[in-house]
Amino acid sequence: MEQRESDLAIVCRLAHEHLSEGAKGNDVLRRLPRDFRSGVDEIVKDIHTSIEVPPLFANSGGTLSFIFRKLVGYQTQQNHHQPPGRLQRFTSFSAREANTCDNFHAKRVVCELLKTWACCSPGAANDDSINPEEIDPYLSFLRHLMYYHDRWSAKLWGSDAFMEIMIQTIRKLESLKRDTADARQKYLRVLEHIYEASNELLDHALRVTMLVVSDQHAEFEQLVTKEGPMTLKLLSQRASDIRNNSQFWSSDLGQVLHSALVRADPQRFKPTGTGDIENATAARVWNLWTDELRTVKRYEYSSVEEARLVFEQCRCCTVLVGPEGKMQEKSLAAATSQMLSKVLQEDSTLRELNRRVEQSLGLQRAALGLPFHEKVTAIEDFFEQTDSANGSADVSEAPNYWHDAVSKVRDAWMAGQTDASGVAELFRGGKKVKWIEGVFEKESKCSDFPTIILDLSKTFADLLCCHKEVMSAVRGMIGEGGSKEALAAIYALRQRNTITGQLDGCMQRFMASANLLHGFYEHMFFESLEGNKKIKGQTAPMQRLYFESIRSCGKIRDDILTQWHKLGLQVTDDNLAEEAKRIDMTEKAAFCQLMGMPSPTLALTGGSAAKAQLQLPDAEKVQMSQSPRSDAGSPVELAPAPLVEELKSKDKANESSESGDDLAEVFR
Structure with a gap:
């Protein structure tokens, strides 16, 4: 039965x-x-x-x-x-x-x-x-x-x-x-979801860039225990615990990453020591750079009195940097005997400390679109360069300055100056590496660790810059929760091919760069575990946080594109063009930003005329710069690690670093 x-x-x-x-x-x-x-x-x-x-x-x-x-x-x-x-x-x-x-x-x-x-x-x-x-x-x-x-x-x-x-x-x-x-409210929710997902992607990308080859995991672990996982919002706050008593932000890698943040969004990540004239009334910061027993550290203070008091009490080589540039420096030569001064090698120590301070100021100047100089010591230098640049700090007008400044850091690493690089010992120096790319058509490629590591910061800066340009305008359109503004934003994004073109291009280039470095990282990581060793300077909790972040980057990118493609199947351009005519003047500036047109005036007419006026070049005509180490067919998910064929010290004769991608032309 x-x-x-x-x-x-x-x-x-x-x-x-x-x-x-x-x-x-x-x-x-x-x-x-x-x-x-x-x-x-x-x-x-x-x-x-x-x-x-x-x-x-x-x-x-x-x-x-x-x-x-x-x-x-x-x-x-x-x-x-x-x-x-x-x-x-x-x-x-x-x-x-x-x-x-x-x-x-x-x-x-x-x-x-x-x-x-x-x-x-x-x-x-x-x-x-x-x-x-x-x-x-x-x-x-x-x-x-x-x-x-x-x-x-x-x-x-x-x-x-x-x-x-x-x-x-x-x-x-x-x-x-x-x-x-209701269709209109549904479109609004999709745009809000894409905006939030893009913010989440940037936070994970930040952790990947910071953690993958860093040797300061202990510092990060203390911060994560107290404040939670590192986010862009946390970094943009002038919290003393983030950059106070920090070895990472005083290292080469930390300086490059900080300048990348300044380059992409100088309003949120204020530059220090470059003469921030436009925001003179905003939060001003004084930095104290010290060399404590061959360990370079950076401290931040919100008042000049507090910074000077600590400066006077320091018993080591110290450099004081104000909002306008370098203010004072001191060593212990006056308080010690000449013989002791020679034993401590104070001259060389102070000289190296000054070099690091000037490198940091130079990177931030270059991030603002100003020429990179080896020495920036006074506000007059900033005035002079500002006049020569017509008072503009727009990254898009001088995109090569920052790349040139990062190339100087790369050259220093290639020359063996890696004591304060901020990079784990296994990845230091001019080590040449080879790998195989492609599935059906395999291609042998080669590069070096300094280029691959710094390219990750370049692609992260491009991703953050693209997010700021695109998502700030999207947020401005949907900030009031209006359905017609959401439809107009979708129309502008679709006509400019912004999501599947510019934004996805930046996400692909970042993921290609991160996956390439991740392949070498896992090779070294597993090799260390096999020999019962650890990567010096890294901790298991931060390695897990890094691995979770790089996995999340691919998933979030897929989610953004999936939501956008589903939205494209549900609404037509004709309906969107009709809604674009009804947007209020308060949202029109954001709409013009998305469309890449002059603001605030925009003549919108009905029917085919509106479509002809708002239509921009097709996706195939939009030229996007491609990284020399990542093509359009590169995997953007956590693909299998690239095959490591060779890992050896690089000869003295080496190719110069190629400049990274720049998205200025896309939004011009």
Whole structure:
């Protein structure tokens, strides 16, 4: 005789079938087994029922609040908050008859699944906050469940209104889905999701750039323990714990990364020691550079009095840098004997410290679009260079200055000046490496570690710059939550091929550079583990954080492109062009920025004329610079590590570093 499938087994099977993808956060679902093999009591013992109505639902008029109260009323009537009664525990000896205890628990579990979703959903109190895609799994689950109506209709108790409650819930969810599935609001949510995902991608890219080959993981671990994972928002704050008493930000790698942040977004990441005239009233910072027993450190102070007091108390080689440039320097020669001064080699120490300070100031000047100079010691130098640059600090007008400044750091590494490079010992020096690229058409390539490491900072700067140009305008368009502004933003982004062109191009180049370096990193990492060694200067928690970040970069990029392509299938250019005419003047500047047109005036006409006026060159005509080490076909996910063919010290004769990518022409 055919064995009857229990009612609770049906509920478990349908719940996992419909809710596994769209309802991963449901705690009740996690407790239900996919394969029903145990007894009923064993499965449901951890699923408790409460008939309390939370304050959030008590007086709310939301749909989920109504459903929750209906379910609680039904469960109160059926005593779901208590164990099954004596009659309900009766078990039939027939394989084709229902087990009333099993039926009791099956209905109770269905109610708990819905109640848990209602409590955890963002739209618990307000229907406008719920995502229509969140409703689909539960609606599909309940519809399928109703096709087992022969299991749920009560034969002994006429007061069991389970079927009626479920039908009411289905109708309420259908109505809620219609109300929340307004196309315009849906487009707005997609743009907001892309904006948030892009911000998250940048935070992960920052951690990848900082952690992959750094030898200051102990410093980062202390900061992460106190402040949480490093983010751009945290870095943009003038927090003393971030750059105070820091070895990383005084190292070559830290200086290059800081200048990359300044180059991409000088408004958020204020330059120091370069004469920030335009923001003279903003937060001003005084830096103190010290050489403490051959360890270069950097301190930050918010007042000149505090900085001078510490400067006078220092008993080591010290350089004081103000907002306008280098202010003072001192050694211990005046306080020590001449013989002791020679033993301590103070002259060479102070000379090296000055070189590092001047390198930092030069990198930041170059990041602002000013020529790189070896010595920047006074505000007059800044005035002179500002006049020669016509008072502009726009990176797009002089994109090669920063690349030239980074090349000087690369040349120093190639010459063996790596004591304060900030790079782990295994990756220091002019080591030449080879690898194989391609799947079907394989190609041998070669480079050196300094070029590969610094290219990662270059591509990160380009990615951050592109995000600032694109997403700041998108945020300006959707900041008020208007649907017509969201549609106009989509139109501008589509016409400029911004998401799949400029932004994706920057994401690809960063991922190609990160994956290339990651391949060599894993080669050295696994080789060290095999020899029961560790990469000097790195810690396991920060290595895990780095690995999680580089994996997340590829996933977030795929999510951004998937959401954008889905959006492209749902709305046409003709509809978008009509909405673009209706945007307010307050959002018109952001719209012009997205379209790359002069602001604030923009004549918009209807029909084909509007399309002809707003149409920009096709994607194929938009020329994007390609990195010499990454082509359009490079894998952008966490692909298998490149094959390492050779790892040896580089000869003195070496090719000069090639300049990185620049996106200035794309937005001009």
